[in-house]
Structure formats: structure tokens, C-alpha cells
Amino acid sequence: MKVMETERLILRWLTPEDVEFIFGLLNDPTWIRFIGDRNIRTLLDAKNYIITAPMKMYTELGFGLFLTELKDGHIPIGICGLIKREGLEDVDIGFAFLSRYQSKGYAYEAAFATMQYASEELGLRRIVAITSKDNDASSRLLERIGMSFERYITMPNDKEELKLYGYGDSPPVE
Numbered sequence: 001m002k003v004m005e006t007e008r009l010i011l012r013w014l015t016p017e018d019v020e021f022i023f024g025l026l027n028d029p030t031w032i033r034f035i036g037d038r039n040i041r042t043l044l045d046a047k048n049y050i051i052t053a054p055m056k057m058y059t060e061l062g063f064g065l066f067l068t069e070l071k072d073g074h075i076p077i078g079i080c081g082l083i084k085r086e087g088l089e090d091v092d093i094g095f096a097f098l099s100r101y102q103s104k105g106y107a108y109e110a111a112f113a114t115m116q117y118a119s120e121e122l123g124l125r126r127i128v129a130i131t132s133k134d135n136d137a138s139s140r141l142l143e144r145i146g147m148s149f150e151r152y153i154t155m156p157n158d159k160e161e162l163k164l165y166g167y168g169d170s171p172p173v174e
């Protein structure tokens, strides 16, 4: 299902047929370095990931991480979308592109459209993002789409301190 379209890109739901692309993306050196090793060693692992992560979220919430493809030739280049995860009160934006499609403005185009979709279509008043402290490309992109650094946080069952960015309504006072 197509979710949104920008000048150069289409964002649509992932399906089990995107297995080879997802296998490549989750083993891309930049994914492994900045997001982590998801142990996707076979095409079956990649298929299971699609079904149990993004597809499950579409069914449960109506949104999730979307496949991002070039309009020109329908070539898949990355994923971008919205995630609701344990440990974060608000919905967060996530993105990852194959190395060869980075630094071309595609990530900005997809992420900007996703922010608009989140507020205009889903009516979300606050959107957050988490990123590793050393992921400068991600931090720059988050700032370019209007997000501001708020504080450092740690997710459940993880030791790494991450940067929390926010957009929209102020976070509730603790």
C-alpha cells in the first residue's frame, strides 16, 4: 500500500517480497554500525523480520517503517517511518538508507514527508527520535527536519546512552 509520495520518492508498506532488499539494508555497514546487528544471516531471517516488525506494526497501529523507493524505476533505497516502541512514551521517527543512496538528499525528503504525515494525517502532536551519540549524519538530519535535542536516555535492556530529540508539544513534566 502506498502511504505517501514526494518529488523523487514513494513510501509504501513493506511486504515479504522485499526480503532481498531488507537483507541488504540490515547488513549494510552503516546499519550495523549505528543501529546494530539484527542477526539477519539468511533471506528467511529477513522475511521473518519484515513480518514480525514493520508488518506487525501496520496491523496493530496503522503505521510503521515504510519502504522508500525511487519513483524512477521503483528501486528500493531505504526505510523511513514511524515506530511505537517500549520505553518511549511518544511515537518516534526512524530512517536508514543503503550506503550508496546516502548523501543525496533522499533521507531528508523521506523524513520531512514523514513528519508532515505524522502531524497532518495521524494527528500526532509530539514526535521524538533516538540516535547514538556518534551518529552525526542522523543528528544533522533530525535537526534539519525541525527536531531539537532534549536529553540523553537509555532504553530498556540496553546500556548505551542515546540522544533523544523531540518535535511539537513539550514533553510532560516528570
Ligand SMILES: CC(C)(COP(=O)(O)OP(=O)(O)OC[C@H]1O[C@@H](n2cnc3c(N)ncnc32)[C@H](O)[C@@H]1OP(=O)(O)O)[C@@H](O)C(=O)NCCC(=O)NCCS
Residues within 6 Å of the ligand: 030, 031, 034, 035, 095, 096, 097, 098, 101, 102, 103, 104, 105, 106, 107, 108, 109, 130, 131, 132, 135, 137, 138, 140, 141
Ligand atoms: C542517518 C541517515 C539516514 C542520514 O541520511 P543521509 O543520506 O546522510 O541524508 P541526506 O542525503 O538527506 O543528507 C545528507 C547530506 O547530503 C547533502 N546532499 C547532497 N545532495 C543533496 C540533495 N540533492 N538534496 C539535499 N541534500 C543533499 C545534504 O546537504 C547533507 O549534507 P550534510 O550531512 O553535510 O548536512 C543515513 O546516514 C543512514 O541511513 N545511516 C545508517 C542508518 C542510521 O544510522 N539510521 C539512523 C538511526 S537513528
